[in-house]
Amino acid sequence: MTLLKLEIACPGCGSKQVFYTCNPGCCYNHVCGDCGTTFEPVTRKAGGALTGITPPEPPADASDPTAACARCDSNLVCMTDEGAVVCASCGALLVLELTEVHSG
Numbered sequence: 001m002t003l004l005k006l007e008i009a010c011p012g013c014g015s016k017q018v019f020y021t022c023n024p025g026c027c028y029n030h031v032c033g034d035c036g037t038t039f040e041p042v043t044r045k046a047g048g049a050l051t052g053i054t055p056p057e058p059p060a061d062a063s064d065p066t067a068a069c070a071r072c073d074s075n076l077v078c079m080t081d082e083g084a085v086v087c088a089s090c091g092a093l094l095v096l097e098l099t100e101v102h103s104g
Helices: none
Strands: 018-020 030-032 038-049 077-079 085-087 092-102
Touching: 038 085
Parallel strands: none
Antiparallel strands: 018 030, 030 038, 038 092, 077 085, 085 092
């Protein structure tokens, strides 16, 4: 199964024009290109894992939405075509939550 790049809807306006603005060594701050809302996505384990998965092609750009895997800390968090959040590195099924939300 080939995974898709992670998509995150802005918690302020629902736009999918969301960009990652930092680096994993610092934080996971994202900003909405439409309304300016900032937030940080985090994951928690949903239970279970997928096998036989392939990361998206082309790979995510440095400004594409991302989060750290709650199981292995990789930032290769992706989605299935059904919308499930999964780590492309360890296969963990994840729940994505948005924290540190600040309206733009």
